Amino acid sequence: MTGAGMTGTLVVGASQAGVQLAVSLRDCGDTDPITLIGDEPHVPYQRPPLSKAYLHGTTDLEQMMLRAPDYLVDRDITLITGDRVDRIARTAHGTGGEAVTASGLRLPFDRLALTVGARPRRLRVPGADLAGVRYLRTADDASMLRDLQAGASAIVVVGGGFIGLEAAAVARAQGKSVTVVEAGDRLIGRAVAPVMSEFYLAAHRRRGVDVRLGAQVVAMEARDSRVAAVVLSDGTRIAADLVIVGIGVEPCTELAEQLGLDVSGGIVVDEMARTSLAGVVAAGDCTVQPHPLGGEGLVRLESVQNAVSQAKVAAATLAGRDQPNVAVPWFWSDQYDLKLQIAGLSQGYDHWVVRGDVAAEAFSVLYYRGGELLAVDAVNAGADYMAVRKALTQGGTISPGAAGDGATPLRERIVPTAIGA
Amino acid sequence: MPKVVFITLGGAERIVDAHLGESVMSAAVRHGIPGIIGECGGNCSCATCHVYVADESIDEVGPVGDMEDDLLDLGVADRRESSRLACQIAMSDALDGLVVQVPQEQG
Numbered sequence: 282m283t284g285a286g287m288t289g290t291l292v293v294g295a296s297q298a299g300v301q302l303a304v305s306l307r308d309c310g311d312t313d314p315i316t317l318i319g320d321e322p323h324v325p326y327q328r329p330p331l332s333k334a335y336l337h338g339t340t341d342l343e344q345m346m347l348r349a350p351d352y353l354v355d356r357d358i359t360l361i362t363g364d365r366v367d368r369i370a371r372t373a374h375g376t377g378g379e380a381v382t383a384s385g386l387r388l389p390f391d392r393l394a395l396t397v398g399a400r401p402r403r404l405r406v407p408g409a410d411l412a413g414v415r416y417l418r419t420a421d422d423a424s425m426l427r428d429l430q431a432g433a434s435a436i437v438v439v440g441g442g443f444i445g446l447e448a449a450a451v452a453r454a455q456g457k458s459v460t461v462v463e464a465g466d467r468l469i470g471r472a473v474a475p476v477m478s479e480f481y482l483a484a485h486r487r488r489g490v491d492v493r494l495g496a497q498v499v500a501m502e503a504r505d506s507r508v509a510a511v512v513l514s515d516g517t518r519i520a521a522d523l524v525i526v527g528i529g530v531e532p533c534t535e536l537a538e539q540l541g542l543d544v545s546g547g548i549v550v551d552e553m554a555r556t557s558l559a560g561v562v563a564a565g566d567c568t569v570q571p572h573p574l575g576g577e578g579l580v581r582l583e584s585v586q587n588a589v590s591q592a593k594v595a596a597a598t599l600a601g602r603d604q605p606n607v608a609v610p611w612f613w614s615d616q617y618d619l620k621l622q623i624a625g626l627s628q629g630y631d632h633w634v635v636r637g638d639v640a641a642e643a644f645s646v647l648y649y650r651g652g653e654l655l656a657v658d659a660v661n662a663g664a665d666y667m668a669v670r671k672a673l674t675q676g677g678t679i680s681p682g683a684a685g686d687g688a689t690p691l692r693e694r695i696v697p698t699a700i701g702a
Numbered sequence: 703m704p705k706v707v708f709i710t711l712g713g714a715e716r717i718v719d720a721h722l723g724e725s726v727m728s729a730a731v732r733h734g735i736p737g738i739i740g741e742c743g744g745n746c747s748c749a750t751c752h753v754y755v756a757d758e759s760i761d762e763v764g765p766v767g768d769m770e771d772d773l774l775d776l777g778v779a780d781r782r783e784s785s786r787l788a789c790q791i792a793m794s795d796a797l798d799g800l801v802v803q804v805p806q807e808q809g
Contacts, residue, residue: 304734327743329743329745330743343721344721344723344724344728345743346732347731348731348732348734349732349733349734351733352732352733352734355734356734585741585742585743586741586742586748589741611747611748613742613745613747615745620745620746620769622747663746663768663769663772663773664772664775664776666747667749667772667773667775667776667777668776670776670777671776671777692775692776
């Protein structure tokens, strides 16, 4: 019989959450073996630049590494890259189990962390598998896209969310003809309020992007077995020699399902990053969790911030410490010279206040529900972003009236939330 | 490769190699310098890579940017004249040997 601690912790998924979890577990004083396995052939790297500087060719993977390989070795964290866990099962007795990889490697574990991330949602229309129709999630995706983009002249982006719009911005900056096709009636509809959607619509159009809203892609047409056009439901054909599809992601839940964990639009975890099975934690894009700021329902947060915060919580849980995930969510998106910074979660808002100069592309939107400050979206307005983030972190608020007073910096208007308010 | 000298929390010196053009934050994170987190990956969004630049290098690293200034104001515990966000300092041969001190707390 293997003694407790002999086989240690297995972390499946070696991206932002997985690396953080492994490192934080060591920081918590855990001395058992830690194995971190990822299916990509690269040393763990930061994903956000893939749709920004990396796609543009102004940074390389070396500069995007999350941790130097030596650092993980020094921490006695075993990193396995380029191999995928296909099967996972618990032992009949006790809390441990074993994972088996695509290459046949057997990885026994006492405790398990799932940081398996998400994969791009696939477009299911005729022609969607043609050459020249690409997705963007991994470094290899981005490298391929970067090469294809260099030779492309007419690019169609399917999906008007953050990834699609960032890719569109890069392509425009390279002088390509760019069309964004969005099925919904506004851009970034899942993440921001209509006022922000309208701003981004105008901003992209000002910079020469042809944005089509309410546009349903029904097929891709080929010429010489490569994509040549995107066909919309109203019969419109948009010529394209490269199509970038960014229509959201689906959390990777197969391993969780093999283990019989609760899955509902993601691996269900509590505020301690615990799954429904003792000894198994999960963190990052693959999870759904209780709203970190006390709002209703389960939320899935696709962000670096959440991957890092939740991974720290998961590590603490494995180390036997209770450290709930109550970090204020934050997020950013870079498009052209527009830096969007978001703090808090605006879902459920009933009121918003616009502050600053929308036409000058430097403004923010503060969101409220029942007078309670929920979140800010700030475009080229770092001070507003930081002030709201600070207020939310401290449990404070900024009144709607104060938010609308552009003459006074927000940081001077932070007040403690009244008890019972 | 230009070197960066980090004075860490306990006062120990750690010397690391940075790539040309790489930020001081990125070099610190890759080499696991304690106290520099760099949560946002260098996008001037999180203020978890606060450092104090040594007096002799202040002029070399250049002025604080607008966004950086805002983050430093609100996001760091003990701002001083020498405060910078390490993600906003790009390493060059001219900065070889840059000395920065890691503050007590971050973010």
